[in-house]
Amino acid sequence: MGAADAPVVGPARDAPPVARRRGRGGRGGEELRVPEAEFTSYYGRPILKAPVWRWDIAAYLFTGGLAAGSSLLAAGGQLTGRPALRRAGRVTALGAVTASAYFLIHDLGRPARFHHMLRVAKPTSPMSVGTWILTAYGPAAGLAAVAEGAPLLPARGVFSPVRRLLPPAGQVAGLAAAAVAPALATYTGVLLAGTAVPSWHEAYPELPTIFAGSALASGAGVGLLAAPCAQAGPARRMAVAGAALELWGAHSVETRLGLLSEPYRLGTAGRLLRAGRLLTAAGVVGALAGRRSRVLSALSGTALLAASVATRFGIFHGGVASARDPRYTVLPQRERIRRREAGQV
Known part of the structure; x- marks a missing residue:
């Protein structure tokens, strides 16, 4: 169920206008103001179930x-004849994709679950598509990195x-990995935007762009x-x-995003995104x-890597915060x- 279809529960209707208590002789007296509604839900639980993902998904x-x-x-x-750049990129790509597979399997709980996801291919599911992207990318990146060790083998x-x-x-493998790389960089943004989490769902145009730039x-x-x-020119x-x-x-x-921008400015998410910028x-x-x-150059590279970490974790925490507060579900629904x-009238 998408965020736009979630039931509207929680706060009461808009508060009535201010009433004024009449004093003796009909003269105006003390103002009576209805307290502003608090955004709560049944039994104090969030309207949406917050993502159960942990730090390993971030x-x-x-x-x-x-x-x-x-x-x-x-x-x-490779294409411009810069061997040091090629070597660093290939080795890092293999290490990073190995870490990605570990974090994904760790979140799934059992390695067999990753294998089970490969039994089907569902184009309408970002998770299914992402699994196949990772599966296609990993061997190509691995072969490209292993090829860097060819000079170490005996000549005879x-x-x-x-x-x-x-x-x-x-x-060949290095170019194949580069061809799959844009999909690998952006599909996670599509995956987050496809959930019912309010601040992820409404940011569907921006999340793939942010993740591409961060990559x-x-x-x-x-x-x-x-x-x-x-x-280092490239x-x-x-x-x-x-x-x-x-x-x-x-x-x-x-x-x-209006109100739904707020989780990206406040708390842990706000601090991380500001640091990332x-x-x-x-x-x-x-x-x-x-x-x-x-x-x-080395200090600049370290800053860019740290910025990417801060941005990804900031987006993650912002979405989780928006799912935990009922008003980020209720108020956008009422506005829609x-x-x-108004359009029907």
């Missing part, structure tokens, strides 16, 4: 984006054919950390593009200013009803 959102951004970085290094003997075949196989920025952070300044360009998408999307969800801006400025400074009635 971490899964980050590592999936990091894997996608790193594969795009590696493809850029049984490993000689493997040493010759791995580099071209890694080139690019985190991939750029890897390049700035690992590659020498002479090879990482700097990725940082600018990712920061633009991420900052625009974060600003939009904090201003466009500051770190993103600092990372981009440092990346552009540190073209010849290895230290400044009023708009429909």
